[in-house]
Amino acid sequence: MPRATVDITPAGQRPDEDPSLAVRNNGGAEPSTEPAPPGRREALLVLSFGGPEGHDDVLPFLENVTRGRGIPRERLEEVAEHYHHFGGVSPINDQNKALIAALEKELAAAGIDLPVYWGNRNWAPYVEDAWAQLAEDGIQHVYVFPTSAYASFSGCRQYHEDIARARVSHGGGPTAEKLPHYFDTPGFVQANADALAAALASLPAEVRDTARLVATAHSIPDTMAAVAGPQGHAYETELLAAVERVVAEVAPGRPFDLVWQSRSGPPSVPWLEPDVNDHLRTLAASGETAVVLFPVGFISDHLEVIWDLDNEAKETAQEVGLAFARAGTAGTHPAFVESIRLLLEERRAGGLPRLGTNCPASCCFVPPRRS
């Protein structure tokens, strides 16, 4: 007998045991093109990287981050120092709390009754614990908002894997879908554009119109870039698309660069180049007098932004005589928060994802190193 469409998961049945839901969700993190079944209990999960909360958290956190990924011990010790400069506390946790508070307000104002949860990959609150809570609270389906806007193993697939791991750790729990990449949503672009305009305005008047616009994003290994997105190189392609949109808003036609920051891994492994510091030296040597860095690759001013740009890159700029300003990230900009709500509403309505993409299962895979 053909099975009728089930709109509401019967009480006592785990949603992932309902075959109709399993098909819609491909058992995991694939977006559905069906509207959300009426009555289904849903939530939004902000899924992030995690960061230490104090001195003693730093090394265990870094070990979580780099497990199986072949990062040299010396690099870990160096990065630990960056965290220790801030008392071992990453700013990312407060930034995520602020984003969650802004999202709760945004949803409430739009009359959307949807609880917001928080889970991380590398530090408490862990996504596994968030999953247990979601299940305990009777949530049947969760929309996952990852704190990365782009394709790539680190920014996309690894978040899919976090969801899968959390579901396995709980033996099920809610079905899930990761929201599409949002680098090209109007609100993300607007937030970055406003930040870039403010940074430009902070420069001395005589260099404001000529300062070089330099976008930055986290470097990734060349091999990871090559397999990002179904056609490969989606990380760079999506970044370039975001940067073009931001520059078109702020200073149409003005030249810009997209360069890379925060590389790690052994020097023998090629990562995306040029590094932002090398690029600043090149710009100075070619006669530029001022730069504005805008870290469009990140959504908040976390440690890799405030250390690698506000300390290291700024020092490089001073060394080579470039006037320097650094734009903020999207953070809790109202337009960005609104775009997240619109993405969520679009998914709940079952529309095909208009904005951005979501990675299918076949891309972005980078196997862990066996040591």
Ligand SMILES: CC1=C(CCC(=O)O)c2cc3nc(cc4[nH]c(cc5[nH]c(cc1n2)c(C)c5CCC(=O)O)c(CCC(=O)O)c4C)C(CCC(=O)O)=C3C
């Ligand atoms: C693409 C990308 C994003 C953006 C997408 C996203 O946001 O997810 C990102 C974000 C972040 N990266 C962060 C921190 C770290 N990343 C590391 C290591 C690595 N990142 C990589 C890539 C990315 N990283 C890669 C390819 C590695 C090598 C190891 C591996 O192959 O996986 C390491 C290890 C030490 C080191 O070598 O730096 C740390 C401590 C934090 C938290 C900052 C805070 O605490 O405020 C955030 C938001």
Ligand SMILES: [Fe+2]
């Ligand atoms: Fe990273």
